[in-house]
Amino acid sequence: MSNTKYILGHFEDPDDMMHGIDKLQENNIGIYDVFTPMPIHGIESKLGYKRSRLPIAAFCFGLTGTITAFSLLYFCLVYDWPMNIGGKPAFAMPDFVPIMFELTVLFGSYGMCFTFFFKNHLFPGRAPRVMDLRATDDRFVIAIDAHKNPYPEKIDNLLKEAGAVEIKHNERKYVSYE
Structure with missing residues (x-):
């Protein structure tokens, strides 16, 4: 079993990222989350998020x-x-x-x-959940759970076709208690 936990597709343009979301959903690949440096209108409905409570x-x-x-x-x-x-x-x-x-x-x-x-995990003592720090600056990131989608090569190819400038595989960090 691979140590890869998430596959991250980095995009420079929000339109390319939206196209990447469409390509992934057409191929029945589940998207874990999308991180953007600015609000994008309509992304919640595209990802299937429920209305906020x-x-x-x-x-x-x-x-x-x-x-x-x-x-x-x-x-x-x-x-x-x-x-x-x-x-x-x-x-x-x-x-x-x-x-x-x-x-x-x-x-x-x-x-x-x-x-x-x-x-948002902003209380003191809680670690923020940030996949990649560039997502808060200038990159649009699509995160895909690697365990729910067992074909990483297919996902990499789809992200490259959609216009991803970089694809990263975040690995699971194991903590030793010895």
Whole structure:
């Protein structure tokens, strides 16, 4: 069994990379991931990615902020220490709205920031998952799992036909515990 874990096809042009994706999919070769230095419109649908669940997470974080603000205000101003200020009732909902809005925005923004860090392995102590550092600068990289696609010569030929300027075989790193 080969030590090759991923086959990386490097492209200089996004159109060549999209053509390479088409060629690989025509030959039923599964693509692990694609790394680009800039967003490319329509690549998610071409690779078959599902719609992101981040809007649902943002809504949940915002709802948590709203409930937290309402609970804190209700407990402090109505239940624990009700005060009669100018004849207003203790439970005056319009007075709660600005603080509920602010905590909704605060929880939503911090929650999405932490979600972004967690999802992209950017927390301190976590190694980032970068196949090739040039993919963040000027190269478009198609990564193919070598274990799911047992014909590396065929994949190399397809990538060269599509316009790949370089093809790399990333090898598995074995760690010795002795």
